[in-house]
Amino acid sequence: MKLSCVRENLAKALSALGRVVTTSSTLPILGNVLLQTDQGRLKISATDLEMGVNYWVGAKIETQGKITIPARVFTDYVNNNTDENIELEVENQLIKLNSEHYSTKINGLSAEEFPIIPAIKNGVEVKLNVEMLKDAVSKVVFAAAIGETNPTLAGVLFKVEGNKLKVVATDGYRLAEKIVDLETPASDGFAVIVPTKTIQELYRLLGNVGGEVRLLVADNQILFGLEGMEIVSRLIEGNYPAYEGLMPQSYVTRVMVGTKELLSGAKMAAVFSRESQKIRLVVDKDKNRLVSMSKGQLGENVSNIGVEVEGVGGEITFNTRYLSDVLNVVGAMNVVLEMTDKLKPGLIKPVNDDNYRYIIMPVKD
Amino acid sequence: MKLSCVRENLAKALSALGRVVTTSSTLPILGNVLLQTDQGRLKISATDLEMGVNYWVGAKIETQGKITIPARVFTDYVNNNTDENIELEVENQLIKLNSEHYSTKINGLSAEEFPIIPAIKNGVEVKLNVEMLKDAVSKVVFAAAIGETNPTLAGVLFKVEGNKLKVVATDGYRLAEKIVDLETPASDGFAVIVPTKTIQELYRLLGNVGGEVRLLVADNQILFGLEGMEIVSRLIEGNYPAYEGLMPQSYVTRVMVGTKELLSGAKMAAVFSRESQKIRLVVDKDKNRLVSMSKGQLGENVSNIGVEVEGVGGEITFNTRYLSDVLNVVGAMNVVLEMTDKLKPGLIKPVNDDNYRYIIMPVKD
Numbered sequence: 031m032k033l034s035c036v037r038e039n040l041a042k043a044l045s046a047l048g049r050v051v052t053t054s055s056t057l058p059i060l061g062n063v064l065l066q067t068d069q070g071r072l073k074i075s076a077t078d079l080e081m082g083v084n085y086w087v088g089a090k091i092e093t094q095g096k097i098t099i100p101a102r103v104f105t106d107y108v109n110n111n112t113d114e115n116i117e118l119e120v121e122n123q124l125i126k127l128n129s130e131h132y133s134t135k136i137n138g139l140s141a142e143e144f145p146i147i148p149a150i151k152n153g154v155e156v157k158l159n160v161e162m163l164k165d166a167v168s169k170v171v172f173a174a175a176i177g178e179t180n181p182t183l184a185g186v187l188f189k190v191e192g193n194k195l196k197v198v199a200t201d202g203y204r205l206a207e208k209i210v211d212l213e214t215p216a217s218d219g220f221a222v223i224v225p226t227k228t229i230q231e232l233y234r235l236l237g238n239v240g241g242e243v244r245l246l247v248a249d250n251q252i253l254f255g256l257e258g259m260e261i262v263s264r265l266i267e268g269n270y271p272a273y274e275g276l277m278p279q280s281y282v283t284r285v286m287v288g289t290k291e292l293l294s295g296a297k298m299a300a301v302f303s304r305e306s307q308k309i310r311l312v313v314d315k316d317k318n319r320l321v322s323m324s325k326g327q328l329g330e331n332v333s334n335i336g337v338e339v340e341g342v343g344g345e346i347t348f349n350t351r352y353l354s355d356v357l358n359v360v361g362a363m364n365v366v367l368e369m370t371d372k373l374k375p376g377l378i379k380p381v382n383d384d385n386y387r388y389i390i391m392p393v394k395d
Numbered sequence: 396m397k398l399s400c401v402r403e404n405l406a407k408a409l410s411a412l413g414r415v416v417t418t419s420s421t422l423p424i425l426g427n428v429l430l431q432t433d434q435g436r437l438k439i440s441a442t443d444l445e446m447g448v449n450y451w452v453g454a455k456i457e458t459q460g461k462i463t464i465p466a467r468v469f470t471d472y473v474n475n476n477t478d479e480n481i482e483l484e485v486e487n488q489l490i491k492l493n494s495e496h497y498s499t500k501i502n503g504l505s506a507e508e509f510p511i512i513p514a515i516k517n518g519v520e521v522k523l524n525v526e527m528l529k530d531a532v533s534k535v536v537f538a539a540a541i542g543e544t545n546p547t548l549a550g551v552l553f554k555v556e557g558n559k560l561k562v563v564a565t566d567g568y569r570l571a572e573k574i575v576d577l578e579t580p581a582s583d584g585f586a587v588i589v590p591t592k593t594i595q596e597l598y599r600l601l602g603n604v605g606g607e608v609r610l611l612v613a614d615n616q617i618l619f620g621l622e623g624m625e626i627v628s629r630l631i632e633g634n635y636p637a638y639e640g641l642m643p644q645s646y647v648t649r650v651m652v653g654t655k656e657l658l659s660g661a662k663m664a665a666v667f668s669r670e671s672q673k674i675r676l677v678v679d680k681d682k683n684r685l686v687s688m689s690k691g692q693l694g695e696n697v698s699n700i701g702v703e704v705e706g707v708g709g710e711i712t713f714n715t716r717y718l719s720d721v722l723n724v725v726g727a728m729n730v731v732l733e734m735t736d737k738l739k740p741g742l743i744k745p746v747n748d749d750n751y752r753y754i755i756m757p758v759k760d
């Protein structure tokens with residue numbers, strides 16, 4: 031195996047793959063990345079056994095081959111190198127790296143020992159704009175459950191019906207749903223649960239990428255395909271809760287409120303209700319005011335927010351973080367808060383947009 | 396006590412004081428800041444018993460008084476508040492805070508319980524430009540010893556003789572000295588050791604400040620005085636090592652090298668010599684080249700750096716971090732490396748500047 035490539039391209043690839051690489055004492059090879067020549071390019075792969083990422087880098091290839099190399103030292107080498115091009119040559123698992131100012135040798139491990147990242151060839155395919163996927167993911171992923179008590183909730187639902195993709199997450203206390211309109215309907219519907227970690231890494235990997243992303247679902251695997259990169263992940267088995275029935279269909283009190291103002295109220299409440307993490311919201315219909323209240327050992331706070339009220343006054347108490355989480359990502363100047371009763375779920379959504387809905391279960395005052 | 400002040404000024408003060416505040420279960424009041432009216436301003440103070448900081452904020456004072464308030468909740472309150480002005484009123488240790496949108500109460504503690512920050516009135520005084528002090532401090536403080544094996548080395552020496560201020564730190568393995576020319580000679584000389592933590596906080600507090608800083612030394616205390624802020628710290632007792640005699644007076648090999656290039660070599664060496672942390676530098680007089688070498692379990696690296704050589708060739712081995720530390724802060728395009736023997740200290744300084752000198756003890760190859 032012998033090739034050369036632009037240092038900066040290698041640096042980009044290794045930065046993308048870095049967080050998938052894991053240090054495992056039982057399986058040290060997961061700390062390596064797999065390098066292999068692939069149709070005139072260098073393919074670099076990393077996996078943590080749950081998900082795998084393949085990344086292609088342009089290269090001038092002299093002889094074909096494959097090898098694995100410790101990811102951290104290779105990344106540090108590439109990042110600290112100040113030259114433009116790097117030559118790579120493998121001799122008996124010893125990787126020789128040469129550039130204008132640096133001569134380096136790194137001990138590799140055989141490519142045969144590297145876990146196989148499944149290649150998905152056939153399956154149901156959906157295409158959508160990268161920005162739309164990023165937007166959807168950022169608006170729901172924080173609502174997924176942490177931990178393993180209910181495995182299906184520790185993931186994000188991707189549900190395709192006709193030309194709609196629904197992206198949903200819930201931990202049982204709040205639920206976020208984002209509906210994306212597909213330009214081309216999928217060949218078939220599906221509903222799969224993708225592990226939260228995969229979604230978080232996907233979001234990070236999509237960071238600077240534009241264009242289109244391809245979702246391919248088959249055999250308990252999902253593939254997210256981009257130009258020069260693909261992410262393959264196992265799916266979570268099991269049935270996602272039938273959440274649609276839980277969505278409030280009506281309201282008694284409806285408040286239109288500035289996102290920033292309500293977020294300030296929620297953050298201020300978090301300061302004072304550190305122990306209980308409760309924010310009590312009281313809708314004052316007469317004064318067109320939303321009053322948020324919190325108290326704890328250190329003191330207490332009352333915040334007054336000017337709002338528009340529809341219906342009657344009312345009150346509800348939420349977990350402060352569940353409220354601020356949605357306001358941090360909603361991306362709208364104003365949101366609507368709908369509620370029926372202080373014991374029934376409240377609904378938050380952007381004004382004039384039914385494609386994003388967020389439900390919070392109230393807590394006792 | 397009743398007053399009002401601009402929220403943003405309070406926020407700045409609390410941000411400055413925040414890191415001096417400590418959470419101590421034996422002395423919980425150290426988690427508070429002391430608020431007191433002081434000649435038409437609000438004086439806010441924090442202390443960790445080793446050092447204290449006083450910060451003055453403009454205020455409209457209605458009634459005089461003093462109180463302490465938990466720093467963290469007060470800071471969070473001020474930072475999350477979105478209004479312009481804050482009114483503060485104390486009633487029986489309950490602090491009532493009011494602004495346009497927020498009504499808040501925080502439980503305080505009596506000012507009598509707050510430790511006294513010593514007020515230094517008389518002593519030897521030195522004045523210098525804030526930028527010069529920051530520059531000097533940033534170029535030496537990293538060389539101070541960590542831990543308590545030799546208490547005098549866990550601080551920074553401030554030595555005034557005539558119109559020179561020498562700022563020095565050493566951990567026994569490397570030593571950094573910066574000489575500052577004073578515009579006005581001090582009334583008297585002094586040599587005091589200031590705890591490293593004080594110096595680190597001082598550097599942070601000087602962050603956005605311009606103008607002049609006043610150093611006042613008396614009674615085992617030092618005061619750094621600025622417009623609207625003063626830092627008072629205890630001094631470390633004991634005699635600082637007579638380091639001047641250790642400074643190399645001559646050299647056999649002298650290399651002029653680009654700071655960035657040598658830093659790249661040092662960082663690259665750190666990647667490969669993770670276990671030994673050694674960088675071997677070989678001066679190739681014939682090729683006008685400095686070759687840096689490193690190796691470890693993961694592999695090995697050779698970096699080639701073009702340099703100007705004076706005297707004969709030679710070699711020396713350093714700890715990688717001791718080398719990169721100085722190159723990170725030296726602030727010159729090119730540095731000079733002088734050495735006499737691979738077992739004798741090497742000297743690094745900016746080209747054409749004897750006011751900054753850094754000595755490194757070599758390690759065995």
